[in-house]
Amino acid sequence: MEGKELKPRMKKGFWKPEEDLILKKYVETHGEGNWTAVSKKSGLMRGAKSCRLRWKNYLRPNIKRGMMSDDEKDLIIRLHKLLGNRWSLIAGRLPGRTDNEVKNYWNTHLNKRNSPRDKTVHVNSQTEKEQQFLLNSHVKQQDHLEKQISVSTKGGEIDTFTIDSWVQNLKNVDYGINIPLLPPEEEYSSIFFHNDDMFMPILDNLVLLEAFGTNGDETMQESLFF
DNA sequence: AACGCTATCAACCGCTCTCGC
DNA sequence: AGCGAGAGCGGTTGATAGCGT
Known part of the structure; x- marks a missing residue:
């Protein structure tokens, strides 16, 4: 007991608006990271993890709240x-x-x-489209690269890309699943694929590639089947 | 109005990963 | 290689709002 330095008791539970303000100001001034320092120096009696979580989930800019679309x-x-x-x-x-x-x-x-x-019900009642997706997921990526995507421009013309070029584009940008799929709005009025089911497995492969470092082995193929 | 049940979600906890020494 | 600190992740908990009886 004696001589033992007692750790200050950290606060728990819901964050108050004034605590949010302190944390926000501190991070804006000193930058993100080093949450131990944030915890000690900000004056908040909150643990490093708590500060990190609060910032990451609620205070950091561009957080979208509300209903999922x-x-x-x-x-x-x-x-x-x-x-x-x-x-x-x-x-x-x-x-x-x-x-x-x-x-x-x-x-x-x-x-x-x-x-x-x-x-079980879902699997048993797979639509033809769903079955086709699963089937396509097993086809090697390069088989898709020869397929083409058509995009209609605002001028009414139709541009055709090979999927290869799209995949290249997706690899070069930090691809988000729903953003790079679409060309810039100012250039194209609408986009359609000859067969979007055919395109989706590539996207899946890219996600798998990032997640597991692979996209075509048996392990990954198994994971596609629930 | 009061109570109990359920749904929701913010926050915590424990574990793993990463990195610097 | 081993260790420790910090950061990140996923599972779980608990407060509370909303709803039904």
Whole structure:
């Protein structure tokens, strides 16, 4: 007991607006990272982890709050099918959404739909389109590279790209699943694929490539089958 | 109005990973 | 190679709002 330095008791529970303000100002001044220092020097009686979490999930700029759009829901379902519970990876594909938010959303809204009983029904009732997707997922990536994508410009012309060039583009930019798919709005009025099912496995492969460092081995193929 | 139940989600906890020494 | 500190991740908890009875 004697001579032992007591650690200051850290505060827990919900953050107050004034605490948010202190943390926000501190990070804006000193930058992100070194959360131990933030915890000690900001004056907040909060642990480093707590500060990091609060900043990452609520205070950092460009955080999107509120309802998930249908596109976001679809993307979560799709990515979860590919990646499993790798929430940070999934959240990385949803601009402005955090891993915690995606995880919560999955557990409260989507997981119910995918409960074991529902899953059986889903598999048994696969539509032709879904089956085609699964089938395509097994085709080697290079088989797709010869296929073409058509994009209509605002001037009414139709541009055709090889998927190879699209994949190259996706590799060069830090591809988000829903953003680089679309060309710049000012250039194109609409986009359509000859067969978008055919295109999607490439996207899946890219996600898998990033997540697991591979995209075509048996392990990955198995993961596509629930 | 009061109570109990359920859904939601912010926050915590424990573990793993990464990096510097 | 081994160790420790800091950061990150995913699972879980708990407060509370909302709803039904």
